[in-house]
Amino acid sequence: MRAVARGKVRYGSRVRKSPKAVSSAAAAQLSSINGSTISDTSHMRAINARAIFQVLRRDAWEPTLTDLKEATGLSRPTLEAGLAELAAKGWVAELSPAEKPLHSGRPARRYRFLAESGCVAGIDVGPNKVDLHVADLRGDLLATSRVYPAANAPLTPTMVHAMLAELLDRPALAGRTLHMVTVGVPGVVNNAGELTHSFVMPHWANAAVREELAALMGAAVRLENDANLATQTEFSIGSGQHSDSMIYLMLGTRISSGSIINGRLHRGAHGAAGEVGSLPTRLWPDVRLELLSELRQRPATGSAETERSDSDLMQEVFTSASAGDPVATARVRKFVAGIADALVVLLLALDPELVVVGGGTARAGEALLEPLQQALNVRTLVPVPVELATHADGAVVEGALLTALADLRADVFGG
CATH class of the missing domain: 1.10.10.10 (Winged helix-like DNA-binding domain superfamily/Winged helix DNA-binding domain)
Known part of the structure; x- marks a missing residue:
């Protein structure tokens, strides 16, 4: 850890x-x-x-x-x-x-x-890493950790509990009662708080994960979709804090989104609102995989070429496009056009004030933002501003912590 x-x-x-x-x-x-x-x-x-x-x-x-x-x-x-x-x-x-x-x-x-009498925790659970934050009752951040689970074993609630228990054992957290925990998960969480679908962590879907975590942690536990939590972060303390309606687009190893309508998170009747990455490829092509496939088919320039991560390759092509490389520019525009073609459906349906782009791909910065804004402008009736997420890294765990604090205060104040 x-x-x-x-x-x-x-x-x-x-x-x-x-x-x-x-x-x-x-x-x-x-x-x-x-x-x-x-x-x-x-x-x-x-x-x-x-x-x-x-x-x-x-x-x-x-x-x-x-x-x-x-x-x-x-x-x-x-x-x-x-x-x-x-x-x-x-x-x-x-x-x-x-x-x-x-x-x-x-x-x-x-x-x-x-404020020191208790604490709350926010956790972002993914198949390759787990982020954990703990704050006091005032909301002051007390401790954080990032854990990379072993690749050869599926992540279990018991493992997540062990990660949190290690964090809570730190001297700064001694004697504090853990009241609330919010866990961000990749998948559909229905309005009863149950994970019903997850392509990334299928072994957690339709299992008593929340109940098991609550029993292990000795605290109230809430599951929430990770993109929804990132949306809450940007709406509350990020790029969307001055708007009442926004779409958050999570561009990383997968594509997902969340939306705020009239100041409230829109989850949908089944908790599946924003799961645009689940659309058939004929409606929303996996433009990220297409781009990575093209990049990996380039002639190798040395042994280091095959060792580059997907994130490194994505960053490289955006950097090259910013520098004026015509091949990289064409690849970025194709990538952005695929995103815009599908994103415009959300824009026309919800008519938001703002689009906020987060996730790992957002690290490309203006090299992503400018062509995406241009692509959307020619596809929508009314231009919608596009901004980069303020909390590109950590938005999910920060949203989990915000949600845990809000849930605790609602419980204390009677709703």
């Missing part, structure tokens, strides 16, 4: 309002959620708790009740009730007198968010 050193990174939900604005919006919803009148005060408590949480999770801040009242607009009794509920769940603690700042007069009651 190779650990990846990182600086301080925080994962959080897409935020467009200040804590006070969140509270004001929440107050406006007290009479109605999803169009239904609220009769159960538990919904009100959940909304209040969310508003308090948004304020408390700020860095190194230990607010008083007065601070919280000013930040959220909630009354003192409502704040006390919300803080008591969060404290009962182990998320908040009132500071003891010894921990409070010294000043004259009666000390104000101060509170602290217990």
Whole structure:
């Protein structure tokens, strides 16, 4: 297992309002959620708790009740009730007198968010590598690792658990309770959270993978399609964070996509939305394999030629095209045209604001982006901007971590 050193990174939900604005919006919803009148005060408590949480999770801040009242607009009794509920769940603690700042007069009651009391994990499971991230309850990244499983043995849930257990054994994570785990998988995950189809990992399809992982890890586990998780990453903290509708195109060893419609991930009735790589080749030719086949048929220039990986070959042809090589340019345009012919169907059906391109092939940068934009412009009714993913490497595991945090907060706040 190779650990990846990182600086301080925080994962959080897409935020467009200040804590006070969140509270004001929440107050406006007290009479109605999803169009239904609220009769159960538990919904009100959940909304209040969310508003308090948004304020408390700020860095190194230990607010008083007065601070919280000013930040959220909630009354003192409502704040006390919300803080008591969060404290009962182990998320908040009132500071003891010894921990409070010294000043004259009666000390104000101060509170602290217990980000260190637990953790969540995001995992990107593939047949050739597994990425794992662990964050605290605030969303601060604590530890990461990348594992390359043995090529001669299929990956099992037990193996994935062992990788996570090794990561959680690090001293920085000692004593933390693992609450939620999201696992990104290559395949169709239905709305019940079951992996129903996977061409890449068929031995995981229609098996009790989620249940086995949950039993091994002692935490709630969610399976999600890897392209959907990458889509969530780019929508929340990447190139799509300023749009409300987008298509994420994953170009790597396979082609897949995810879509955001009106600010929400579109999964489809069976969880299969975006599985464009499953189309028959007459509708979506495997342009990547076609290009690689052409590249490998070139006359060898030495022993190193046969040792180049697919990624190296793809990068080489894009680099050569950028330098003006006519043969490489023709190959790139053919590759891009095949992608555009199929992608335009998604664009016409969904009419997004933006297309974000990620995956390993996106490392080609402008050498891929410019011809793809040109190819789409002549195929669509309205030009749609194409941008490179901000998180080309790690988008899936980062989306898994974002989803685990969101699921935990939904559980704590009652949905």
